Amino acid sequence: MLEPLADSAGMRDTIRAWGEALETFFLEVILEERKGKLAASIRSLLFGLSKVFALAVKARRSLYNVRILRDSTLGVQVIAVGNLTVGGTGKTPVVEKFARELQDQERTVAILSRGYRSKPPPFGKRLMDRLLLRRESVPPRVVSDGKSLLLDSETAGTSPTCSRRI
Numbered sequence: 001m002l003e004p005l006a007d008s009a010g011m012r013d014t015i016r017a018w019g020e021a022l023e024t025f026f027l028e029v030i031l032e033e034r035k036g037k038l039a040a041s042i043r044s045l046l047f048g049l050s051k052v053f054a055l056a057v058k059a060r061r062s063l064y065n066v067r068i069l070r071d072s073t074l075g076v077q078v079i080a081v082g083n084l085t086v087g088g089t090g091k092t093p094v095v096e097k098f099a100r101e102l103q104d105q106e107r108t109v110a111i112l113s114r115g116y117r118s119k120p121p122p123f124g125k126r127l128m129d130r131l132l133l134r135r136e137s138v139p140p141r142v143v144s145d146g147k148s149l150l151l152d153s154e155t156a157g158t159s160p161t162c163s164r165r166i
Helices: 002-030 037-065 091-104 123-131
Strands: 077-079 108-113 141-144 160-165
Touching: 002 037, 091 108
Parallel strands: none
Antiparallel strands: 077 160, 108 141, 108 160
């Protein structure tokens, strides 16, 4: 009975080691610590992809500037905690602190999540939405209403924000 657990732990360790080795390899390539044709080719590819990405970001910004794409609002004031590209940076405790401080000031607080890395809707619903050309955007999910936890992390995702209504 313990063998499958040992195998899955061993597999996890192996995958983690491969991931770390791959990350180290790419960092060495990017920082030009690795020499050779393969490293030079990868650097060239990454440089080209970075230029394509920069062009896409500029094009998207231009579409917002000429109002082809528009912002949408929630209708309440929002304090967004995020825009950090790395996990484990302490966003959740910051959200909790903001929520408690605002509640202490007798504000109505709701913690929302955009659903990043959350469990996707069932396949049938996603298929029907696509067939009926429905927009794929999902409204923010209410994680907490200030009194109780309404969604677990699997459903809410990993990017909570704190919102306060005045």
